[in-house]
Amino acid sequence: MTDTLFDDNTQVAKARSKKKTSKTRARAPRGKSAEAMAAKQRDISVSEFFSKNRHLLGFDSPLKALLTTVKEAVDNSLDACEEAGIIPEIAVEITQTSEKVFKVTIEDNGPGIVDTQIGKIFGKLLYGSKFHKLSQSRGQQGIGISAAGMYGQLTTGKPIHIFSKTGKRKPAHEFVLSIDTARNKPEVHSSEEVKWDKDHGTKVSIEMEARYQKGARSVDMYLKQTAIANPHLTLHFTDPSGEKVTYERNTKEKPKETIEIKPHPHGIELGILIAMLKDTTCRSLSGFLQEEFSRVGATVAKKIITAASKKDGAGTLTTKSYPSRIARQEASALHAAIQETKISSPSTDCIAPIGEDLLIAGLKKEVEADFYAAATRPAAVYRGNPFQIEVGIAFGKPGGVGLEVADGGRIKKKDKVKAMTEDLVGAADEPARVMRFANRVPLLYQQSACAVTKALIQTNWKSYGLTQPRGALPIGPIAILVHIASVWVPFTSESKEAVASYPEIMKEIKLALQEVGRKLGTHIRKGKRLKREYEKREYIEKYIPHIGIALQEILDLSEKEKGQTVKTLEDVLHKSRKF
């Protein structure tokens, strides 16, 4: 017997409702029965879902679809190279095949992909190696590249082409495949051995409806920023007009090797804990805690279990309890005990920041400015996930006001003026340009929804010498780069465009910004001092000759005497300026 809530609320309502319901049924032959409705229920494949909702994955316009495709493929290449210990070289080519259709090709020197995996990796959504493990990588979901292929197929009907070679003595293979959207399965049209003059690598080609355009959210900008955040990468790009750019690597040092970690106990939800207890092969609770989590040794395990055993409903929990026989109530006590027990922060071997030196080197190479600074914060933790924030800035622009102020007029000519610099450092009266990165991947969309932007706005830039309107970005000729590296970046959407504003993340970003802000403040103040000195010098040089003439008249000096007096005066004054 179960209650009805209607009773609880109002007897009147129930009575009225009943009357109405029967009346309704009598006059409503159109109504479907539960049985008729049941016949309509069916499975929705995840690829059907994302095909209809493809804007969720970044395929909402032809312009963005192009960027998303390049991004997903380049991310995969970089991840694969990193995992294989290869210094990456990647080539991106976009060609126009008809008015609205472009062909995107991405080739890498990565480890290649074994034949049996190619179908699933490119022809099935939610398939991959990165979702289940905790270590820093660009990809997370196992959706990106297959979704790009699906978009191509949806808009042009054409399959995607994949070339792959896994070693010098192994044959290269070409695969042509589509996604069977209704079943979320690869449909391989052909796979054959081909010759490929290359030791190892992968090349993928997708034709799609797209639009190509340069600018702040372009493929060009994405690649440029990727080069900055990945100084060990050599990157070639051929745009649809045939123009070629190469971003040469500026270090041969690979990013620090990251180590996969076990989840930290403080980030585990009760439901997950229960599932883990059920799935583990460990035969004792103590062993389970030590085996399945990071930072739990025998002592901590014992502490947790002792604390848990004192809680209501904990039953007979001991270190020797058999994990899969632990009931929900007991697990709940265990979960509460875990939260209360002090456990050291997770190891940070699992994340690899770019580092202050390489960050500055990357900025110097691609952004023309007069002052560079960077800060890498120590690792921190949100919801049990380690993360690390770093910030780099480039300030002052040749020809811009910021530079004049900062540099007292000494403009250094760079070897070559980079075409796109103006996009990265704005004018003195423009808002700061922001470059956001998550695990070395540039984020180009949804700037205002991102924790980075929010932290930037909440930082007081006035104290570092910049102007800043209320609730807005600081104003000045400055590019600010913020990088979050984490084993699991909390994005606000699958298209991975903005970082969610966890308080711990916001705090770390602000601390990093303050660190570079202080360096910037010192520089700007020095610049202002220099400017004042320069102005004083100018005054001296401007007025002393007049003083000379006046003295000449008063003291009746000869031309030579006047010259000497002026010179002496200048020397004395310059000395007293303490320049």
Next chain:
Amino acid sequence: MTDTLFDDNTQVAKARSKKKTSKTRARAPRGKSAEAMAAKQRDISVSEFFSKNRHLLGFDSPLKALLTTVKEAVDNSLDACEEAGIIPEIAVEITQTSEKVFKVTIEDNGPGIVDTQIGKIFGKLLYGSKFHKLSQSRGQQGIGISAAGMYGQLTTGKPIHIFSKTGKRKPAHEFVLSIDTARNKPEVHSSEEVKWDKDHGTKVSIEMEARYQKGARSVDMYLKQTAIANPHLTLHFTDPSGEKVTYERNTKEKPKETIEIKPHPHGIELGILIAMLKDTTCRSLSGFLQEEFSRVGATVAKKIITAASKKDGAGTLTTKSYPSRIARQEASALHAAIQETKISSPSTDCIAPIGEDLLIAGLKKEVEADFYAAATRPAAVYRGNPFQIEVGIAFGKPGGVGLEVADGGRIKKKDKVKAMTEDLVGAADEPARVMRFANRVPLLYQQSACAVTKALIQTNWKSYGLTQPRGALPIGPIAILVHIASVWVPFTSESKEAVASYPEIMKEIKLALQEVGRKLGTHIRKGKRLKREYEKREYIEKYIPHIGIALQEILDLSEKEKGQTVKTLEDVLHKSRKF
């Protein structure tokens, strides 16, 4: 043989790259081979995906999780009642079971759910009847209620309880189930026959970590707005403190029956067309076009096929071509021909707006104000999907400035003052309050990302008598309700919080706003006139007695004569005011 892009770019780069690569491999024993990586690849279940990314579904905070759960369950109840032709009565109850844990129960008088479907509907993500059909419904994806159950399970470890009864003479059943997240399958713990004193209906109970709070984005507000947009619904709510509210229905009229439609040819993408050609049971191209699409008859089909046959690569397309043998190139020609052919707009039987009268009735019932207006636009089409926009406004607030202006001081006392009215019509110096609805479902989050807000801001409210700061909502004591009804509402995220800004949708919203705006303008102008009249009357009443005293002195009148003179003067002046 396949090319390498590296060659195409720079021979130098390739040579350098090769050297580096081999060097790298020599010194990088840590690197994983393609084979080692393959071993790590695996399927990700859609429930694992959404469990880890549950913020995408609206479960990002305990506060929002509670709202999302109520919303998903109520949406399902309303959809089911509508489909079964039942006038809905729904009861929502939230009780607190421990500091952080709440139990949410939603009961309806709907058709119930047959036993065999209960597991999948509540215990499997991406399962449902609404994804594949084109007709207006609240649910779309087959994710919502199972995700709520999954969230409950994740945070409390507890399964969900479902009671269902499909008819008077049928037994009621109670199901207790969880989701097997790793496999996205229901795990039924128990299912038994129970007594339930009710003809038919469904009741679902979920326990979850949550937070309850009243306010602009609360369960209370969601239910209140649901009652406004569904005037045929009786809705009971018991909050955690035990307080009960009932929103009585104010019409027995059910929403217009909506009819499922076939897709409109202009909204079909090439990839979908190809898939449809492959899957159809039709045996001729002409038949296929008429059978599978709306608004295509024999003549239009012939026009399309003739146009297609003239295109490059169309091969030998005729009305009799066998659909499944049509090649990609031919399909592409067909697709282009469809876009060029004039085809009438889709039928709008598939959408059911609330209607101007019911909209105003709903507003009057729940929002205390002095002026109400509504406009329902004719149906329009975006990307082949019919949609319809309606707008309602409530203006002027008892005790507020707007009312004084509008009503010349005649304040009507309502029977009862509703507790939450102040949330729906703001003060005269506050921005307009916006209520957004999609298929009668209130949208409470992401207001600024929504097409509705954008259209509201882009409308010139100054010409209707409100003030409006640049790029902001109008200022005034006004509540503005915007409803979009469509067979497929384009949301910006799975959590269905904001409508995407398709130009066609923006245009229709603006036209509807202008329509009510004009009515508002007339009212406000009339109000201002009234206010001026009122002021004049006040002047007369204030100064005439003084004139009386003056006249008394000048003409030496008795008190009685003075009184008469004043009376006469007042009468004359009031008459001449043409009030």
